Amino acid sequence: MRVFLGVTGASGAPYAARLLEALTEADCEVGVCISGAGLEVIATELYGDARLSRDETIARFAEHAHGGVTVFDPQDWRSPYASGSARVDAYVICPCSMGTLGTIASGAMQNLIHRAASVALKEERKLVLCPRETPLSAIHLENMLTLKRAGATILFLAPGFYHGAERVEDLVDFVVARCLDQLGLENALVPRWGSAG
């Protein structure tokens, strides 16, 4: 399975790292694109240093993959993910900032992440957007409704607490498992409701 993973500047970098790990463990070929703000959030939330260089941040983030990952520059329009003619099975933007959400909803394409999302919508392919913001303005809510109506899945970064979470990692896994489910990827990251154990 070939998957595009866009990482933007909303809080939630641990979700992106775990998702990259899980996708590559599931033998997906993953194309990653990280926005400038996404790099800053990754450096802050995963490595505790907002001033970590771009190259160091990308290198450390890519270490979460178990092979099969290529990182693309946000302005790399030659990337296969920039065109509908390339075979891509699914697109995920996690975390998805309200800025990126609004840009995609408007149809504008300022970087490869916006373009890949736009390709997914026009080609009627699976697009999972994982926004995080609170509280939400009417503009945020309308943008999400626009994208839902256009065919995207809105998978809000809102973990549940009912599966016996004991660590932050359990809450991260809760959301990542829901995301993998959307892509049709088998996973056992959290116990399924109603199943024994």
Ligand SMILES: Cc1cc2nc3c(=O)[nH]c(=O)nc-3n(C[C@H](O)[C@H](O)[C@H](O)COP(=O)(O)O)c2cc1C
């Ligand atoms: C540490 C940090 C946390 C942020 N958290 C959020 C957030 O949770 N949601 C959001 O929409 N924007 C958040 N922002 C603001 C976005 O990064 C900013 O709007 C940026 O322009 C988004 O650009 P991008 O969508 O190209 O990544 C955060 C910024 C920083 C530095």
